[in-house]
Amino acid sequence: MMDEDAVANGPVGSTxxxxxxxxxxxxxxxxxAVREIVPFRPATRLPGAxxxxxxxxxxxxxxxxxLDLGGWLxxxxxxxxxxxxxxxxxxxxxVGLAVDEMLDVxxxxxxxxxxxxxxxxxxxxxxxxxxxxxxxxxxxxTLVEQVLA
Amino acid sequence: xLICDDAIFMRTxxxxxxxxxxxxxxxxxETGVQAVEKYKQLRPDLVTxxxxxxxxxxxxxxxxxxxxxxxxxxxxxxxxxxQALVIEAIQAGAKDFxxxxxxxxxxxxAVQRVLG
Amino acid sequence: MDSxxxxxxxxxxxxxxxSAMNHALLALEQAGDAGGVVxxxxxxAIFRAVHTVKGMxxxxxxxxxxxxxxxxxxxxxxxxxxxxxVSPQLMDLLFRSADTxxxxxxxxxxxxxxxxxxxxxxxxxxxxxxxxxxxxxxPAPTTGSVWSVEVPDGDGVGIRVRLVRDTPLRGVRAYLVVxxxxxxxxVTAISPSIGQLQAExxxxxxxxxxxxxxxxxxxxxxxxxxDVADAVLAESAPEMFDLLALEHAGPGLVPGGGxxxxxxxxxxxxxxxxxxxxxxxxxxxxxTRGRLVQLAMAADDVALTExxxxxxxxxxxxxxxxxxxxxxxxxxxxxxxxxxxxxVARTLxxxxxxxxxxxxxELDRSMLDEIGDPVMHLxxxxxxxxxxxxxxxxxxxxxxxxxxxxxxxxxxxxVVVRVEDDGRGIDRARVIARARERGLIHGNGADxxxxxxxxxxxxxxxxxxxxxxxxxxxGVGLDVVVAGVRSLGxxxxxxxxxxxGTSVTMRLPLxxxxxxxxxxxxxxxxxxxxxxxxxxxxxxxxxxLQAVKGREVLVLREDVxxxxxxxxxxxxxxxxxxxPEQVVVLETADRRAALIVDDLTTQLEIVVKQFDGVRGGxxxxxxxxxxxxxxxALILDVSSLL
Numbered sequence: 001m002m003d004e005d006a007v008a009n010g011p012v013g014s015t016x017x018x019x020x021x022x023x024x025x026x027x028x029x030x031x032x033a034v035r036e037i038v039p040f041r042p043a044t045r046l047p048g049a050x051x052x053x054x055x056x057x058x059x060x061x062x063x064x065x066x067l068d069l070g071g072w073l074x075x076x077x078x079x080x081x082x083x084x085x086x087x088x089x090x091x092x093x094x095v096g097l098a099v100d101e102m103l104d105v106x107x108x109x110x111x112x113x114x115x116x117x118x119x120x121x122x123x124x125x126x127x128x129x130x131x132x133x134x135x136x137x138x139x140x141x142t143l144v145e146q147v148l149a
Numbered sequence: 150x151l152i153c154d155d156a157i158f159m160r161t162x163x164x165x166x167x168x169x170x171x172x173x174x175x176x177x178x179e180t181g182v183q184a185v186e187k188y189k190q191l192r193p194d195l196v197t198x199x200x201x202x203x204x205x206x207x208x209x210x211x212x213x214x215x216x217x218x219x220x221x222x223x224x225x226x227x228x229x230x231x232q233a234l235v236i237e238a239i240q241a242g243a244k245d246f247x248x249x250x251x252x253x254x255x256x257x258x259a260v261q262r263v264l265g
Numbered sequence: 266m267d268s269x270x271x272x273x274x275x276x277x278x279x280x281x282x283x284s285a286m287n288h289a290l291l292a293l294e295q296a297g298d299a300g301g302v303v304x305x306x307x308x309x310a311i312f313r314a315v316h317t318v319k320g321m322x323x324x325x326x327x328x329x330x331x332x333x334x335x336x337x338x339x340x341x342x343x344x345x346x347x348x349x350x351v352s353p354q355l356m357d358l359l360f361r362s363a364d365t366x367x368x369x370x371x372x373x374x375x376x377x378x379x380x381x382x383x384x385x386x387x388x389x390x391x392x393x394x395x396x397x398x399x400x401x402x403x404p405a406p407t408t409g410s411v412w413s414v415e416v417p418d419g420d421g422v423g424i425r426v427r428l429v430r431d432t433p434l435r436g437v438r439a440y441l442v443v444x445x446x447x448x449x450x451x452v453t454a455i456s457p458s459i460g461q462l463q464a465e466x467x468x469x470x471x472x473x474x475x476x477x478x479x480x481x482x483x484x485x486x487x488x489x490x491x492d493v494a495d496a497v498l499a500e501s502a503p504e505m506f507d508l509l510a511l512e513h514a515g516p517g518l519v520p521g522g523g524x525x526x527x528x529x530x531x532x533x534x535x536x537x538x539x540x541x542x543x544x545x546x547x548x549x550x551x552x553t554r555g556r557l558v559q560l561a562m563a564a565d566d567v568a569l570t571e572x573x574x575x576x577x578x579x580x581x582x583x584x585x586x587x588x589x590x591x592x593x594x595x596x597x598x599x600x601x602x603x604x605x606x607x608x609v610a611r612t613l614x615x616x617x618x619x620x621x622x623x624x625x626x627e628l629d630r631s632m633l634d635e636i637g638d639p640v641m642h643l644x645x646x647x648x649x650x651x652x653x654x655x656x657x658x659x660x661x662x663x664x665x666x667x668x669x670x671x672x673x674x675x676x677x678x679x680v681v682v683r684v685e686d687d688g689r690g691i692d693r694a695r696v697i698a699r700a701r702e703r704g705l706i707h708g709n710g711a712d713x714x715x716x717x718x719x720x721x722x723x724x725x726x727x728x729x730x731x732x733x734x735x736x737x738x739x740g741v742g743l744d745v746v747v748a749g750v751r752s753l754g755x756x757x758x759x760x761x762x763x764x765x766g767t768s769v770t771m772r773l774p775l776x777x778x779x780x781x782x783x784x785x786x787x788x789x790x791x792x793x794x795x796x797x798x799x800x801x802x803x804x805x806x807x808x809x810l811q812a813v814k815g816r817e818v819l820v821l822r823e824d825v826x827x828x829x830x831x832x833x834x835x836x837x838x839x840x841x842x843x844x845p846e847q848v849v850v851l852e853t854a855d856r857r858a859a860l861i862v863d864d865l866t867t868q869l870e871i872v873v874k875q876f877d878g879v880r881g882g883x884x885x886x887x888x889x890x891x892x893x894x895x896x897x898a899l900i901l902d903v904s905s906l907l
Contacts, residue, residue, distance in 0.1 A: 044897040045790065047835035048883030056876055056889055056897040061549060063876035063889050063897050093877050149878040156317045158278045162271060162324060201316045227434065228320050230335070235437040236463055245441065245491060248433035250324035250331075262491055 014107035017137065019130055020086065020099040022070045023077065026130060029088070029138045031105055036087040040080065040098060053147070054079065054098055059087070066096035067147060090144035097140070106130055110137050121146050151191060152177045153184035153210065154199035154226065159249075163197050163226070166253040167260070181205025185213040188221065195263060196223045198243065200234050208238045215242030222263045226251075272374050273536070275321050279370040282314040286363050287604040289314070294356050294607075304351060311359070312341045318366065322373070329379035330369045336390040337362050358393055360608070361386060413468040416499040419454030421476035423499030424484065427469050432492040436465040443473060445490050450477030472499065540591055540630070547584050548779060548872035554580045555869060555893025584870065588629065588776060595673045595682070596624030598637045602644055602671060609648045616655050616666040617648065623673035628680050629776030635753050636682065636773065639746045643684040643769050644671065646743065651688030651767050661764065663687070679755075679797045680775060685768040691761035693718050703727060719759045723747040743769070751904040754780065754795060754873070754887055756853030772797070772853065782871045782890075782900065783849065785862040788837045791898045793871050793890055794860070798851050798903035802865060805846040819848060819859035826850065826859040829906065834885060856907040873900060 017028040018037075036059075043055030043066045052071035056063050066085055070077045080098040087096050108128035123146065125139040150172050154160045164174050175191045178184040182204045188196060196214065200207040207225065214221045225238045225246040235246050244263040247256050293307035319334035337359075343349040368380040416423035424446070432438050439462040446452050454474040457467050477483045480498065487496040554577050561573040599621050606619040628636070652667035659665050668687045673680060697710035700721045706713070713721075721727060727744045746769075747757045755773040774780055774797045782793040783802070803809075809820050810828065817828040829851075832839055849860045871890035876897075878886075887902030 042896075044889070044899065045835075046879060046882050046899070047885070048881065049879045050881055053879045053882070056899075058891050058895055058897050061874075061891065063874050063891075065877055065879060095877070147879055149880050149882060155313070156278055156282075156321060158271060158274045158321045159317075159324075161274060201313050203310075203313060227437075228316065228323070229433060230339070232434050232436040232463060232465065235434060236440050239437070239441060239444065246434065246437060249320040250326070259491060262489070 014109045016105060017108040017128065017135070018086065018105050019103040019108075019135060020084070021101040021103060022073060022099050025073075026103065026133050026135045027069070027073075027099070027138055028108055028128060028130075028135045029086070029140045033088045033090070033140045034086055035089050035094065037102060038085050038087065038096075040082050040085055051075070051079070057085070057096060059096075062094075064094055064096050065148070066098055067143075069097045069099050072143075072147075088140040088144065090141045093144060093148055095140075095144045095148065097143075104130070108135060108137070150174050151184070151187055151193035151196045153179075153181075153187075153196060153202065153207065155179045155202045156199075159199065159226070162251060163256065166251065166256050167197075169253070170257050170260075172260070179203075181207060181210035181213075184210040185217070188214045189217055192218075194222065195260060196221065197226055197247075198223050198238070199226050200228075200231055200238060208234060208241050211238050211243045212241040224259055224263050271325060275325050276370065276374045279318050279321060280367070282318050283363055283367045283370065284600045286311050286314040286366075287360075288600065290356070290359055290363060291603050291607060293351065305345070308341060308345050308351075312338065312345055315341060315366075318370070322370075325373070327369075327373040329383055330366065330373055333362070333366060333369060333379070333383060333387060333390075336387055337366070340390055340393060355393070358389060360604075362390065363604075412470055412472075414456050414470060414472050416472040417454035417456040417474060419474035421450065421453050421474040422480050423472060423474055424487065424496060425470060425472045425499055426487060426496045427494045429492045429494045430469055435467075435469075436463045438492045439463075439467065439471055442487060442490050442493060442496075445487060446473060446475050446483065449479075449483040449486055450475045452476075469494070540587075543587050544591065544779075547580075547587050550580055551584060551779070551870050552872060552891050552893065556895070557893075559893050581870075584779070588779070591630050591776070592627035593630050593633055594625045594627050595633065595636075595680075596621075598633055598640070599624050599671060599673070601637075602640070605641065605644060606648065606669060609645060610652075613648060614654060615648065615652050617652055617669050618666050620668070620670045621672070622670065626673040626675060626680060628773070632680075632753065632773060632776055635749075636771070639749050639771065640671065640682060640684065642746050643743075644669070647684055647686040647688065647767065647769075651686040651690075653689050657689075661689075676772070679772050682771045682773065683768055685766065687766040690763040690765055690767055691719060691722065691759075693763065696721055700724075700727065715761075719761060723757065723759060751887075751902065754797065754902075754904075756798070756904040756907075758853070758856075779870050780873055780900070781868065783868050784866045784892075784898070785831060785847070785849065785860075786864045786866055787831045787835065787862055790835065790837075791866070791892060791896075792831065792835070792862075793898050793900040794849055794851070795900065795903065796868070798853060800850045800852045800857065802850070803848045805848045805861060821850065821859070824857070826857055829858055829860045831860055831862045831901075834906070835883075851903050851907060853904050853907050858907050860906075871898075871900070 016031040018031045018034050019026055019028045038059065041057055043057045045055045046053055046065070049055075052068045052075070054066040054068050057066050064087065068080045071079055080100065083098060083100040084102050085096040085098050087094055108130065110126040110128050113124060113126050121142060123139055123143045124136055126137040128135045128137055150167050152160050152163050152174060154163065160177050164177070168174060175193050176187045178187050179202070181202050184196070184198060184207075185205070198207040198211060202210070211223050211225070214223060219242075221242065223243040225235055225243045226249065227235045227246050228249045238246070245259045247259045289307040289310040293304055293311070296304045296307065315334045315337045319331055319338055322330035322334065340349070344351065344355070349355065365380060365383055365386050369383060372378065372380055412425050416425065426442055428435055428438055440459070443452060443455060443459060443462070452473050452475055455462070456472050461467055462471060475483060484496050484498065487493060557573055558577055561570050602621065603619055606617055610617045647669055652669065653661070655665035658667065670685045671683070672685070673682045675681075693715070696718050697706070697713065700706045700710065705721060705724055705727065710718075722743045724744055727742060743759065750757050750771050750773070753773060755771055758770040758772070759767070760770075761767040774795065781796040783796060783799055785792050785794055803821065811818055811820055813825070819826045819828050830839070847862050847865045849862060849865070851858050851860050873888045874890060876889050885902055885906055886899040887905070888900045889897045890900060892898050
């Protein structure tokens with residue numbers, strides 16, 4: 001058995017990170033920004049919106065805009081049709097991010113991104129490691145600000 | 150208890166104070182005319198009466214109520230600076246008075262005094 | 266006492282009283298020198314309003330408001346008693362007081378200090394009282410434990426009474442003690458005199474002589490009178506007398522000459538938040554009803570269908586009742602405008618007869634809260650830019666006094682609010698010049714129709730900071746008003762005739778929360794069209810569609826309507842199949858258009874919900890709703906579409 005604290009909180013300097021798969025890659029975001037994870041459901045299309053906006057879903061009476069994270073990261077991909085929706089809060093606003101598969105919550109030590117992927121408006125904010133896999137860390141607040149009107 | 154005041158705010162506050170002390174509010178009136186009518190209709194044990202009300206002020210209402218029932222127990226609700234009016238009300242038959250701003254303890258003391 | 270629970274009530278009621286005060290002030294001013302009875306009534310009304318605010322604010326612990334209203338009340342009392350004449354200076358001071366009082370009320374409820382200017386107003390009120398008449402000297406109350414008065418000579422026992430220190434209305438309290446003593450026996454002497462007692466010209470204590478056969482009982486009674494700290498026998502030896510008859514000055518029984526009395530209404534106060542919660546719940550219930558009706562129809566069970574239909578009707582009735590409970594007359598908002606018109610007209614040195622019509626028309630509380638500002642801006646604009654100065658009017662052959670009318674009326678499921686003046690109308694040349702400056706049009710605008718010119722004013726970006734004068738002050742341009750009204754699901758129509766006047770008509774849904782809508786389908790998607798903006802629906806026949814100047818139009822009876830296709834608006838390809846399409850005739854206050862959809866499914870109540878839009882997303886949607894099957898559907902914003 002590993003030390004339970006280490007499992008729960010990860011190594012020193014780590015952030016509790018929600019890990020998920022989009023396409024072939026593993027991404028993570030700070031669990032503090034995540035409100036809820038729900039199964040994928042079809043959304044009502046928002047005319048005129050960019051292709052990576054799936055549309056509106058009804059979450060217990062609250063209308064939530066859902067983004068196709070895959071479509072945003074890799075515009076050539078076809079839109080998500082399954083998987084999960086990660087609901088993230090940013091102030092009073094909330095957005096759903098459609099991802100292919102939920103993986104885990106782990107303590108991840110963020111490292112600077114270097115030159116790997118500049119751009120994307122600062123949404124890609126670092127990398128980390130989950131076992132042997134490289135995880136790309138997302139700043140969801142910046143993403144929400146960029147996408148919402 | 151019958152509460153007469155043209156301000157809902159005041160009626161609510163007086164009502165709350167009295168209810169919390171276990172009194173039953175049988176009616177409210179916003180004008181002097183209403184106060185007199187409701188008194189005749191409801192025969193309350195005690196009336197709290199604002200002095201300044203539209204449609205017959207509190208003092209005239211006290212006069213009318215006392216005419217109808219000399220044993221009526223009316224407690225005047227007054228503001229600072231209304232001594233002459235309160236005295237007039239007492240001469241008209243009011244039994245006691247409380248001064249705004251209301252403190253629950255003072256209101257209840259006055260009510261007890263009037264109910265004897 | 267926990268004041269927080271009363272703050273809301275205090276706010277609502279204080280606003281009403283300030284509004285009443287403003288009304289009475291206006292009437293008082295209009296009554297002018299010929300005042301007489303009218304003026305007296307108005308002064309009394311103002312006094313009552315101020316007095317009530319004073320009592321409430323003191324109770325809430327808002328001392329600044331209590332002080333202000335107290336000073337105001339003193340001043341008004343002098344006016345009421347005729348000690349002070351109504352003068353323009355006094356009117357100005359009273360109007361200013363009403364404004365400060367209003368602001369102070371709002372600030373106090375927010376937990377903030379009284380607005381700047383309160384202190385100077387207090388000074389002004391005091392100065393006014395002082396310069397216009399003498400002050401009554403109030404003797405400093407003597408304090409301490411020594412008895413300050415001598416027991417007067419007379420029959421009976423000498424009794425000293427001390428009141429609790431700082432007792433409110435000490436004079437009345439003392440009077441009550443004397444009255445109590447009179448019921449216990451015969452009072453033969455009082456010191457100081459009863460008049461001085463009433464006038465509060467005494468310290469904490471006073472003395473009297475009482476003839477009674479039960480001295481101890483009398484002392485006990487007096488001690489139990491309100492606010493009596495102590496009642497003791499004075500040293501002088503008592504002389505016993507027989508008990509005299511109890512004095513009772515009560516009047517004989519007279520059968521009450523009851524008047525007809527005002528209409529008695531049975532009202533219950535409900536917290537606004539509770540009403541909002543009820544509204545939300547009924548909204549959810551309406552959605553669930555939709556789902557239930559669908560399921561019942563699919564189940565094809567007669568008993569079930571009937572029961573569901575009945576439940577459905579009950580839900581509808583419930584909804585109507587709840588909606589009704591939220592309706593408030595527009596007068597609640599309109600009532601503050603006469604005052605605004607007076608002030609603005611005075612500043613501009615214009616003469617205006619202001620009329621309000623339809624104050625009893627009702628709107629949902631949520632909507633009413635939102636329309637106050639747009640209407641205020643329209644009125645300010647009308648006074649500033651519409652109504653001319655008396656000299657200009659006379660030169661143009663008009664009466665010197667302009668007319669300004671604010672009216673409200675019901676039209677189907679909408680409420681129409683109109684602001685109309687008989688001023689100079691919209692200046693075509695200036696509008697075109699401005700629009701060119703702003704880059705809204707190119708060329709000299711000669712080809713623009715009057716209608717196009719009016720449209721320009723309402724275009725976003727037309728008004729600018731430099732157009733804001735002192736009077737429009739916090740005022741804004743018509744484009745901003747239009748945007749505001751549209752965001753409420755309403756529309757604005759502007760009509761103007763040069764030299765004759767301008768009218769601005771707002772068409773508003775009854776409520777923000779629920780809209781009766783028509784559901785339209787295109788390519789498997791559902792969109793909601795608010796019925797406020799639907800004038801009729803017709804089936805599309807090829808012969809009614811025509812092309813005029815390369816644009817598609819629909820000929821409907823004598824009307825030629827521009828054609829919009831919902832498929833194009835939402836970015837779907839044109840329908841391939843030859844199925845009959847449906848036409849919805851959309852209307853705003855001033856424009857009509859024909860919208861072609863694949864199909865119309867049903868008409869139902871929808872609950873309007875807001876969502877966070879995305880950048881680059883269409884602005885054609887004013888919200889969304891949740892359909893019976895739980896799926897979101899977008900609501901078409903007809904105003905921005907047309």
